[in-house]
Every structure is written in C-alpha cells, then in structure tokens.
Amino acid sequence: MSIRVLCKQTIVLGVTGSIAAYKAVEIASRLVKAGAHVDVIMTEAATQLVAPLTFQAITHRPVTTDLFDPRGELGIDHVALAKRADLMAIAPITANTLAKLAQGLADNALTTTFLAVESPVIVAPAMESHMWLHPSTQRNLDTLQAWGTTVVEPESGHLASGAEGVGRLAEPVSIVDTIRFVLGRDGPLAGRHVAVTAGPTREAIDPVRYISNHSSGRMGYAVAEAVRDLGARVTLVSGPTALRAPAGVEFVAVTSTHEMRDAVLDVLPDVDAVVGAAAVTDYGPAVSSEQKIKKAEGGFSLELVHNPDILMDVKAWKEARERTHPIIIGFAAETENLIENAQNKLVRKRMDLIVANLVPATFGSDRSQATLIQVDQPVERLPSLTKTELADKLADRLVYLL
Ligand SMILES: Cc1cc2nc3c(=O)[nH]c(=O)nc-3n(C[C@H](O)[C@H](O)[C@H](O)COP(=O)(O)O)c2cc1C
Known part of the structure; x- marks a missing residue:
C-alpha cells in the first residue's frame, strides 16, 4: 500500500552493528512497500550480523558498505547519498555510532553521510540497558537532539543478553511512523x-x-x-x-x-x-x-x-x-x-x-x-x-x- 507522505521520497537508512540489525530489514521493507526509494548504508559491524544482499534484494538498490569501494557510488561522489536524501534514519544505532556522530567523526560511509546530510535525521538506538543508561550515551543523545535529530526511544523488555530492561529497538512500525511524522512536518x-x-x-x-x-x-x-x-x-x-x-x-x-x-x-x-x-x-x-x-x-x-x-x-x-x-x-x-x-x-x-x-x-x-x-x-x-x-x-x- 502506498503511503502518500512516503511515496517517491528518498530515505537513507543507516544500519549499525546492533543485534537488532535484522529488524532494519522490516523497516526497509515497509518503506519500499509504501513507495519510498531506500538507500541502505551499513557499517562494517552491521555486515557481520546481516548480509548486505538481504537489503539489496528488499530495496532493489545497491547497498553501501564501503566509502572507498571504487565501484560504489560514494567512490565517485562521497556525499552522493547525503545530497539526494529527503530523510536519513539510522535504525538501529549503536552506542558506538552515536558517540561518533556526537563527536563529528566521519570514518565510514554512514558517519560521513550523516555529517553531509541537510535533511531531517532520525535515530533509533538499540543496546543493553547499561550501555543505554551510561552518561556518555545519554550525553551523546542530548547533543544530537540539540542539533534537531529526532530520537525514537528504545523500549523496555527482553534484551538479547537474556536480561530484561530498557534498550530494545522500538518496533519497526513505530520507526516508520516516526519517519512519516517527520517528513510531513511542513505539510x-x-x-x-x-x-x-x-x-x-x-x-x-x-x-x-x-x-x-x-x-x-x-x-x-x-x-x-x-x-x-x-x-x-x-x-x-x-x-x-x-x-x-x-x-x-x-x-x-x-x-x-x-x-x-x-x-x-x-x-x-x-x-x-x-x-x-x-x-x-x-x-x-x-x-x-x-x-x-x-x-x-x-x-x-x-x-x-x-x-x-x-x-x-x-x-x-x-x-x-x-x-x-x-x-x-x-x-x-x-x-x-x-x-x-x-x-x-x-x-x-x-x-x-x-x-x-x-x-x-x-x-x-x-x-x-x-x-x-x-x-x-x-x-x-x-x-x-x-x-x-x-x-x-x-x-x-x-x-x-x-
Ligand atoms: C552479537 C553482537 C551484538 C551487538 N549488539 C549491540 C547493540 O545492540 N548495541 C550496541 O550499541 N552495540 C552492540 N554490539 C557492539 C557493536 O557491534 C560494536 O560496538 C561495534 O563496534 C559497533 O560498530 P558500528 O557502530 O560501526 O556499527 C554488539 C556486538 C555483537 C558482537
């Protein structure tokens, strides 16, 4: 079903090395079904958890994993994806990538694109409770929010470690819903x-x-x-x-x-x-x-x-x-x-x-x-x-x- 506000929009979907990376497949799928063009960028750690080919098959577009790939689009123009994004969503985002973004590092395709993007940005963190509650993570989130980034808060529940607590990635449907909300803001x-x-x-x-x-x-x-x-x-x-x-x-x-x-x-x-x-x-x-x-x-x-x-x-x-x-x-x-x-x-x-x-x-x-x-x-x-x-x-x- 095409959803008007998503139809023909270009969404850059960043995926990082969280155990919840597989849920990004559902996010990509929902966006594509709604009529959006989805460009996926994966960190090296994310590719350890989900195969890039999975996203490629779902989005029908090449997946970017390497800033320096001579055959990749970023090898020609390293901010090409940032330029055409109507919105950038990073889901899940690890504590590590959050810290890099808050510091302004640009050491891979995802962090480089974040720095170059002019569109709204949404991040959906996923991590163990202690990592989430760490003052460093909270400070990094505050920094991103102060720059206008929308945060989809993680939920409480069963975590990959077997523990119960806060840090579970928000449901894919809620993340897509937040993307709709942000895209429609100036309607x-x-x-x-x-x-x-x-x-x-x-x-x-x-x-x-x-x-x-x-x-x-x-x-x-x-x-x-x-x-x-x-x-x-x-x-x-x-x-x-x-x-x-x-x-x-x-x-x-x-x-x-x-x-x-x-x-x-x-x-x-x-x-x-x-x-x-x-x-x-x-x-x-x-x-x-x-x-x-x-x-x-x-x-x-x-x-x-x-x-x-x-x-x-x-x-x-x-x-x-x-x-x-x-x-x-x-x-x-x-x-x-x-x-x-x-x-x-x-x-x-x-x-x-x-x-x-x-x-x-x-x-x-x-x-x-x-x-x-x-x-x-x-x-x-x-x-x-x-x-x-x-x-x-x-x-x-x-x-x-x-
Ligand atoms: C199986 C596995 C699951 C992980 N899950 C998470 C996670 O949910 N959240 C997180 O912040 N880090 C998680 N990590 C640690 C990150 O993968 C690690 O910090 C990595 O450097 C992140 O790199 P990236 O931010 O470039 O993707 C996990 C590591 C492994 C081995």
Whole structure:
C-alpha cells in the first residue's frame, strides 16, 4: 500500500552493528512497500550480523558498505547519498555510532553521510540497558537532539543478553511512523491543531462488565495519522482499542463516554478542527454497581440512560461563543436510509462534513464504502477504499475547509 507522505521520497537508512540489525530489514521493507526509494548504508559491524544482499534484494538498490569501494557510488561522489536524501534514519544505532556522530567523526560511509546530510535525521538506538543508561550515551543523545535529530526511544523488555530492561529497538512500525511524522512536518496543515476521537467507549455495569460496541478504532487512528502526515498537531482521544498510539500525536486514553467528552472539551479552545470518529456508546447504565452483580435466578433488567453527545457539546460550545471554529467532521454509521439519516445528523449537529458509512460492513474491516456529505455541496459517493485511503481524502477536505 502506498503511503502518500512516503511515496517517491528518498530515505537513507543507516544500519549499525546492533543485534537488532535484522529488524532494519522490516523497516526497509515497509518503506519500499509504501513507495519510498531506500538507500541502505551499513557499517562494517552491521555486515557481520546481516548480509548486505538481504537489503539489496528488499530495496532493489545497491547497498553501501564501503566509502572507498571504487565501484560504489560514494567512490565517485562521497556525499552522493547525503545530497539526494529527503530523510536519513539510522535504525538501529549503536552506542558506538552515536558517540561518533556526537563527536563529528566521519570514518565510514554512514558517519560521513550523516555529517553531509541537510535533511531531517532520525535515530533509533538499540543496546543493553547499561550501555543505554551510561552518561556518555545519554550525553551523546542530548547533543544530537540539540542539533534537531529526532530520537525514537528504545523500549523496555527482553534484551538479547537474556536480561530484561530498557534498550530494545522500538518496533519497526513505530520507526516508520516516526519517519512519516517527520517528513510531513511542513505539510499544508502545519500550525493547525486537530482533535480526533477514535474507538469505542465503554460504560461500566459493574467492575467486570460493560456495554460497548464493535468499533476497532482503525478509522480514527487512520485519520489521526493522515492529518499528522500533513503537518497538523494532533490530539487523539481514544477509547480502548488494540492499536498502537501513532508517533508524534498527543495521545489521551479514555474509557467512558464522559471521559471522552471531558478530554475533547479540554482541548476545544485550542483546536482548529474536531474529527469525531469514535463509536460512542449512546446509552449507559443509570447506575454502575460498585460490587460485581451476582448471578441470580430469573431475568435481569438494566435501566439505561442517554450518554452525552460529544459533537452536540462541541456545537453548543461553538454557539455559546459565536465561533466558526473548530470545524466539525463527524461520521454516521447506519444500517438503513444512509444518506437521509446522515444529512439529518449533519444539519442537527451543525457539522461541516459528515462521512456516511453502511454498517455492519465497515465495523472491524479494513475497507470502507463511504459517502461524503457537506452543506451546500454535491454528495460524493466514494468507491471502496481502505481506511487509510479514506483518511487521506478526509485530510484533504480538512485542508480545504480550513
Ligand atoms: C552479537 C553482537 C551484538 C551487538 N549488539 C549491540 C547493540 O545492540 N548495541 C550496541 O550499541 N552495540 C552492540 N554490539 C557492539 C557493536 O557491534 C560494536 O560496538 C561495534 O563496534 C559497533 O560498530 P558500528 O557502530 O560501526 O556499527 C554488539 C556486538 C555483537 C558482537
């Protein structure tokens, strides 16, 4: 799947001698699949751990391992890769290469390219905990950060030595996500702040039971990523999902509808747009029992009450202040009378745009067959799109609306 912000971008991927070097193969693969041109540079130590041919086969491009190779591109122009890079990512980066970069050494193809590159740089360290926590490593990282380098922090968990601790390379998908975030920074939504709600909400019946729905959260997360890729600052307010928080977004985890409403109202004064992609649970128990409700003979009935309608509250907030912003984009999930119901919702909640979806087909699926409805605009029926493609369309509409 091509990802817009990565498509046709030239990424120099530096790989160093960490045991996590094999994970760089997945990073390269994800970038290539997303449409990027990937030039891999390996240190001598990295080639001891993964064969250069592996990267060559994945990227369909020559791999640079030696600055002085007379047949290599750098043998002709030793900063050729630096010149054409839209972004340089070094993943994994060893303690050793970090130290060299912080000192300005240029003793191999990778360190030389780093010094010459003018594009943004991302580093993703991977090492044993003691190496990571060493003041020398931390100082070197601080130096790089002060120069504007983005650091993808390592994670805690099982390390190659068998120990548990901090130092594991961040997941390849998170590193690619950070590359998207950095590449998109100056996009058409730069300087804008967008709040996105995603996922289901849960209403507690008692400490172990709840009422909710099948929303996976994928649509809202895809929207958060798409507007971030265009440069927006994003606050993602998410109900419980199995998804990873996208890189570069401010993530607010909530459970109930009231929590989600409060989190949205908190950021309202500061945002230019609200995208309500969450599947809010419309009704919750009138009373939530503090103790687990015991199973008993016979039936059981539960009194339900209306939950807050978050986009209605956003509308009321705007009206009370006579403001035209934030722009409101909502979703309508309907099983029948799709357009008519969505149009009513658009008008009732004074939305700027509504995305109408037929359910249950879209719930939990990666595809969506949506219709976009805007006040005073012709209805646009979209073909079957992935949620990522639909999110890109919405991000474009948001650029236009703002
Ligand atoms: C099997 C193996 C795994 C290693 N893993 C790491 C690592 O994860 N992180 C690190 O900083 N160094 C690691 N090292 C040490 C580096 O390979 C060593 O410091 C080397 O000089 C790094 O060179 P480079 O920075 O030019 O790639 C490892 C060494 C070996 C033998």
